[in-house]
Amino acid sequence: MIEAMNLTKYYPPPFKGFLDLKSLKDFFGAPREEIPALIDLNFKVKEGEIFGLLGPNGAGKTTFCKIANGLLLPTRGQLLINGYDSVKEHKKVAKDMFTVFTGERDMWGIFQWRLSIYKNLRFIARLWKVSESEINKRINYALDLLNLKEKRNEWYQKLSAGMKQKVYIASALVIQPKVLILDEPTVFLDIITKSEIHNAIFELVKEFGTTVILTTHDLHEAEKLSDRVLLFSKKPILEGKPEEISKRLEVEFDKKVVALVKGNVKCDFGFKVQCFSKDNVTRIVAYLRESEVAQFLDGLSKYKILSLKVEELTLEDAFLLIFNHSKKVE
Numbered sequence: 001m002i003e004a005m006n007l008t009k010y011y012p013p014p015f016k017g018f019l020d021l022k023s024l025k026d027f028f029g030a031p032r033e034e035i036p037a038l039i040d041l042n043f044k045v046k047e048g049e050i051f052g053l054l055g056p057n058g059a060g061k062t063t064f065c066k067i068a069n070g071l072l073l074p075t076r077g078q079l080l081i082n083g084y085d086s087v088k089e090h091k092k093v094a095k096d097m098f099t100v101f102t103g104e105r106d107m108w109g110i111f112q113w114r115l116s117i118y119k120n121l122r123f124i125a126r127l128w129k130v131s132e133s134e135i136n137k138r139i140n141y142a143l144d145l146l147n148l149k150e151k152r153n154e155w156y157q158k159l160s161a162g163m164k165q166k167v168y169i170a171s172a173l174v175i176q177p178k179v180l181i182l183d184e185p186t187v188f189l190d191i192i193t194k195s196e197i198h199n200a201i202f203e204l205v206k207e208f209g210t211t212v213i214l215t216t217h218d219l220h221e222a223e224k225l226s227d228r229v230l231l232f233s234k235k236p237i238l239e240g241k242p243e244e245i246s247k248r249l250e251v252e253f254d255k256k257v258v259a260l261v262k263g264n265v266k267c268d269f270g271f272k273v274q275c276f277s278k279d280n281v282t283r284i285v286a287y288l289r290e291s292e293v294a295q296f297l298d299g300l301s302k303y304k305i306l307s308l309k310v311e312e313l314t315l316e317d318a319f320l321l322i323f324n325h326s327k328k329v330e
C-alpha cells in the first residue's frame with residue numbers, strides 16, 4: 001500500500017547572494033555542501049495500519065510528508081502510494097489521500113478564512129468528490145466526533161489553533177481517504193484536544209480501514225497510536241512494534257540514578273553520566289545497567305549527597321539519550 005525505497009532527500013545548500021567572493025565562486029560550480037534531510041528510508045505500510053515515523057526536530061518528518069504530497073522530489077529512491085510514485089504520478093495518488101500538516105500550516109491553502117467550519121468542510125468534500133447525498137451525513141458525524149457541533153457556523157479565521165487543527169482532522173473524516181498522512185498532528189495542543197484527535201484517528205482506521213502514516217516527536221503519541229514505528233533521525237534507527245522499540249531501547253540501560261551533591265563535581269565516574277553544576281551544587285544523572293548501580297553509588301559516596309533517587313529508565317529517557325538531548329533530561 002505504501003512503500004519507501006531508499007528514500008533520500010538532500011536540500012541544496014543555502015545560496016547567500018552575490019555579495020562576497022565565496023558566494024560568487026559557489027554559484028559558479030565549486031561544490032557546496034548539501035543539507036541531508038532523509039537518508040535511505042525503507043519501509044512498507046500495510047492497508048489499515050497506523051505507521052509511526054518517530055524522530056526529533058529536524059529528523060526529516062515534514063520533508064517526508066512533502067515528498068508524499070508531490071511537493072518535493074526525492075534526491076534518490078522512491079515513495080510508492082497505492083502503487084503510484086508519490087511525485088511523478090501525484091494526480092493518481094492525490095484523490096485517495098489526505099494530509100494534515102503541522103499546526104496551522106495549511107500547506108495547500110484549502111481552508112477559507114472567511115467561511116464557516118461547515119462551509120469549509122462542504123468545500124473540501126466537493127474537492128474530493130464526495131457524493132452530494134453523503135456530504136451532510138459525513139459533516140455531522142465529523143463535527144459530532146470532534147465536539148465541533150456548536151461552532152459549525154463560526155468563521156474559520158476566528159478559531160483557536162486547536163479548533164483549526166480539529167477542522168483539519170474533521171476534513172479527513174469527511175473525505176474518508178484511503179491514505180492519511182499526519183505531520184505532527186497534535187503538536188502544541190492541550191491534552192483534551194489531543195485525545196479528541198487521537199480518537200478521531202482511531203475511528204477512521206476502525207470504520208474505514210484508512211492507512212495512516214503519523215509523524216511525531218512525541219514518544220507517547222507514537223506508542224499510543226501506532227501499530228508499528230520507525231525511529232529515525234534522517235537515517236533509520238529502529239523499526240518495530242512500539243513495545244519492541246521500547247524493549248530494545250531499554251536493554252542498554254535500565255536504571256536512572258539522579259543525585260544532588262554538594263560542590264562542583266568533575267564528571268569522571270566512567271559510566272554514562274551527565275553533571276550540571278550551579279551555585280555549588282551538582283545534579284548528577286547516571287544511566288546504568290542494574291549491575292553497575294552499586295559501583296556507581298560507591299564512587300558517589302565520596303561526595304556529600306543532598307538527595308538520591310534510583311528510578312527505572314523510561315522510554316522517554318532512552319529516546320532522549322539516543323538523540324543526546326542531555327539538557328532536556330529531567
Ligand SMILES: Nc1ncnc2c1ncn2[C@@H]1O[C@H](COP(=O)(O)OP(=O)(O)O)[C@@H](O)[C@H]1O
Nearest residue numbers: 011035036037056057058059060061062063064
Ligand atoms: N527548504 C529547506 N531548505 C534547506 N534545508 C531544509 C529545508 N527544509 C528542511 N530543511 C532541513 O532538513 C532537515 C529536516 O527538516 P524537516 O523535514 O523539516 O524535519 P522535521 O519535520 O522532522 O522537524 C533539517 O535539518 C532542516 O533544517
Ligand SMILES: [Mg+2]
Nearest residue numbers: 061062063102
Ligand atoms: Mg516538521
